[in-house]
Amino acid sequence: MSTPERRPTRTPGEVILAVEDLRVVFGDREVLRGVNLEVRRGETLVSLGGSGSGKSTLLRTMIGALEPTGGRVLLFGEDLHQASEAEVDHLRRRFGILFQSGALFNSMTVGENVALPLEEHTDLAADIIRIMVKMKLELVGLRDFEDLMPAQISGGMKKRVGLARALALDPELLFYDEPGAGLDPIVAGVIDELITSLQKKLGVTSVVVTHEMGSAFRIADRMVLLFDGRIVAEGTAEDFRQSTDPYVRQFILGEPDGPIPLRRSRVSYERDLFD
Amino acid sequence: MSTILVQSGRRLIDLFAYLGGMASLLYDSLWWVTIGPFRRRGAIRRRESVFQAYRLGVASLGINALVIFFVGMILTFQSAYVLETFGVVEYVADMMSIAMFREMGPLITAMVMTGFGGAAIAAEIGTMVVSEEVLALETGALHPVRFLVVPRLLAAMYVMPIIYVVASYLGVLGGFTVAWAFLDIEPIRYFHRTTESLIARDVIAGVLKAEAFGVLITLIACHEGLRVTGGAEGVGRATTNSVVRSIVAIIVCDLIFTAIFYFL
Numbered sequence: 001m002s003t004p005e006r007r008p009t010r011t012p013g014e015v016i017l018a019v020e021d022l023r024v025v026f027g028d029r030e031v032l033r034g035v036n037l038e039v040r041r042g043e044t045l046v047s048l049g050g051s052g053s054g055k056s057t058l059l060r061t062m063i064g065a066l067e068p069t070g071g072r073v074l075l076f077g078e079d080l081h082q083a084s085e086a087e088v089d090h091l092r093r094r095f096g097i098l099f100q101s102g103a104l105f106n107s108m109t110v111g112e113n114v115a116l117p118l119e120e121h122t123d124l125a126a127d128i129i130r131i132m133v134k135m136k137l138e139l140v141g142l143r144d145f146e147d148l149m150p151a152q153i154s155g156g157m158k159k160r161v162g163l164a165r166a167l168a169l170d171p172e173l174l175f176y177d178e179p180g181a182g183l184d185p186i187v188a189g190v191i192d193e194l195i196t197s198l199q200k201k202l203g204v205t206s207v208v209v210t211h212e213m214g215s216a217f218r219i220a221d222r223m224v225l226l227f228d229g230r231i232v233a234e235g236t237a238e239d240f241r242q243s244t245d246p247y248v249r250q251f252i253l254g255e256p257d258g259p260i261p262l263r264r265s266r267v268s269y270e271r272d273l274f275d
Numbered sequence: 276m277s278t279i280l281v282q283s284g285r286r287l288i289d290l291f292a293y294l295g296g297m298a299s300l301l302y303d304s305l306w307w308v309t310i311g312p313f314r315r316r317g318a319i320r321r322r323e324s325v326f327q328a329y330r331l332g333v334a335s336l337g338i339n340a341l342v343i344f345f346v347g348m349i350l351t352f353q354s355a356y357v358l359e360t361f362g363v364v365e366y367v368a369d370m371m372s373i374a375m376f377r378e379m380g381p382l383i384t385a386m387v388m389t390g391f392g393g394a395a396i397a398a399e400i401g402t403m404v405v406s407e408e409v410l411a412l413e414t415g416a417l418h419p420v421r422f423l424v425v426p427r428l429l430a431a432m433y434v435m436p437i438i439y440v441v442a443s444y445l446g447v448l449g450g451f452t453v454a455w456a457f458l459d460i461e462p463i464r465y466f467h468r469t470t471e472s473l474i475a476r477d478v479i480a481g482v483l484k485a486e487a488f489g490v491l492i493t494l495i496a497c498h499e500g501l502r503v504t505g506g507a508e509g510v511g512r513a514t515t516n517s518v519v520r521s522i523v524a525i526i527v528c529d530l531i532f533t534a535i536f537y538f539l
Contacts, residue, residue, distance in 0.1 A: 063414050086316070092416035103411035106403075117415055120317070 012042050016076055016173060016205060017062065023070035024057050024229075031057045033229040034071070041172070044199055044206040046216045046237075048251060049226030050260055056177070058226065059209050063097055063175055064088060076172075093121050095173040096166030100181055102158035104150040110137070110161050111146035117168040136164040140194065156187035163194065174198070176208040180215050192218050213252055217241070225251055227260055293498075300420065300498050301490075304428050307421040317418065320426050327430035332438060335391040343375075343383045343442045347449025350374060355458050365460050368468035371450035376477045377536070380443030382529060384435065385488035389521045392489075393496040396427055397517035400500025401510035409501070424497045428490065435489035436482045443481065480536045484529065491524045 017039040024032040032054045039045050049055035060066040062073055064080045073080045075091050083091065104113050114133045118124060124132070137143045140160040150158055159179065166174060176195065180188040192215050198204040210216055216223065216237075223240050225233040225248060233240070233248045240248055250258030265272065312318050354370045400423055403409050412419050447469060454460040499513040499520070 065410055065414055089316075089416040092414060097411070097414055099407045099411055101406060103407040105408055105411070106406075116417070120417055 014041050016041050018074040021071035025069040042203050043221040046220040046223045047209045053226040054229040055209050055226050096171040097175045098163050098166050100177045102162035106150050114165045140164045156183050173205045180212045195219050303420040307425050323426040324429040327426045328433045331392050332434040339387045339442050340445050343446040344449040347446035348453045351450040351453040368465045369472035372469040372473045375443045375446035376481045380439050381481050381484035384439050384442050385525045393492045393517045393521045394514050396496035397500045397513045401503035401513040404503045428493050431489035431493040435485040439485035484532050488525050492521045495521045
């Protein structure tokens with residue numbers, strides 16, 4: 001378990017995550033209706049979309065937590081949902097996830113949280129792991145909080161610890177589930193800064209699910225906009241800024257009315273009230 | 276009439292699905308205790324198991340002791356009530372030892388454990404599901420069964436026989452208190468009869484029951500916890516389900532074991 005059998009080559013620009021014709025159906029609801037997406041090494045892709053657009057479902061499918069009804073997810077060239085358990089384990093060590101609330105293990109200290117992937121997936125000695133934990137915590141600015149329990153730190157700090165843990169194995173790919181949610185602008189800015197510096201300094205590829213436009217424009221190389229289970233717009237950050245596409249404009253400017261409706265009912269209002 | 280059939284049919288299918296889920300969980304747990312470590316996919320988390328055993332055993336011992344002591348006293352009174360009419364009050368000692376070690380020991384221990392162990396485990400794991408901790412484990416290639424279920428299962432298997440033996444003795448002691456204080460049975464006679472009537476088979480039967488009950492409680496609790504959907508309400512439901520289903524499972528299992536041991 002210490003050295004990989006084959007050293008994966010890292011070509012900049014290669015497609016490391018591909019979503020092909022992805023369909024997800026829950027009961028009688030089609031949440032994803034044929035999504036196609038490619039993420040290249042070294043880029044930061046921002047996935048935008050309103051509530052109910054399917055962006056959380058897309059994220060869950062990409063990280064292997066949800067099985068699609070149709071289509072496939074190719075992670076580092078392997079079909080994530082057809083691979084064997086051992087293969088999936090290997091793949092999972094190559095990417096990290098920052099969950100919305102940090103998802104720290106509440107029975108362990110901050111330091112133990114960050115150490116866990118190292119203890120489980122490497123043969124490193126305990127004192128080396130201790131050093132690496134300090135390095136990861138230093139990266140997110142929380143080196144002094146190593147011995148505290150998650151219940152003793154704030155929401156923003158939990159997210160930063162979550163990021164440190166996601167970085168423990170030096171992953172090539174990182175997923176962020178609404179990293180700015182519930183954070184004050186300063187802490188949100190800190191996280192954005194981290195995302196960008198990870199990309200610049202370590203060549204980490206990032207897929208960020210968010211709907212905070214300010215943050216999105218700060219960090220994105222490319223963006224996709226999801227609506228009703230489909231990608232309705234795709235392009236560089238600059239493309240989006242200049243776009244005249246009504247979907248894009250409505251989302252970027254936060255307009256309450258436009259092609260993305262606030263109210264969607266199967267029955268008309270009048271009929272529903274008076275029948 | 277057909278609706279009743281449809282309903283019962285559905286219930287039966289749900290039951291089989293539930294049992295299937297439990298069997299699957301048991302299989303996975305056993306895999307992680309035997310083949311998993313062998314294939315270097317991940318070691319048993321020993322420290323965590325010991326920690327869980329401590330929580331389970333130490334937390335429940337006090338209440339267990341109290342309840343079973345009282346049960347011992349109650350049973351002795353009730354038995355004496357009947358035995359008096361045959362003039363053989365001192366047989367109370369025999370009855371108590373056998374009843375405690377064969378039945379009341381495992382059963383009362385299991386019932387208390389359902390609250391302390393079962394409910395707590397279901398609530399804890401359920402909360403972890405809601406807060407995405409379990410998802411974080413899973414997507415970090417840290418298998419939830421290995422991390423959460425196996426330590427608790429091993430803990431229950433270590434702890435149940437110990438608590439059972441301690442509890443059974445305390446139950447007998449409760450009986451002794453009543454026998455001495457209210458039934459005018461000499462202490463020496465009581466203990467003599469107790470040790471005479473108790474045979475190894477009784478204790479083995481009790482230990483096997485206690486182990487089985489422990490496994491049932493833990494598996495049901497973990498299963499309920501891992502299946503939680505829908506936030507705090509879901510966790511509450513899982514906790515309640517865990518207790519109720521454990522009680523039913525324990526009683527059914529108890530009947531089966533008791534019948535088997537009767538004929539063996």
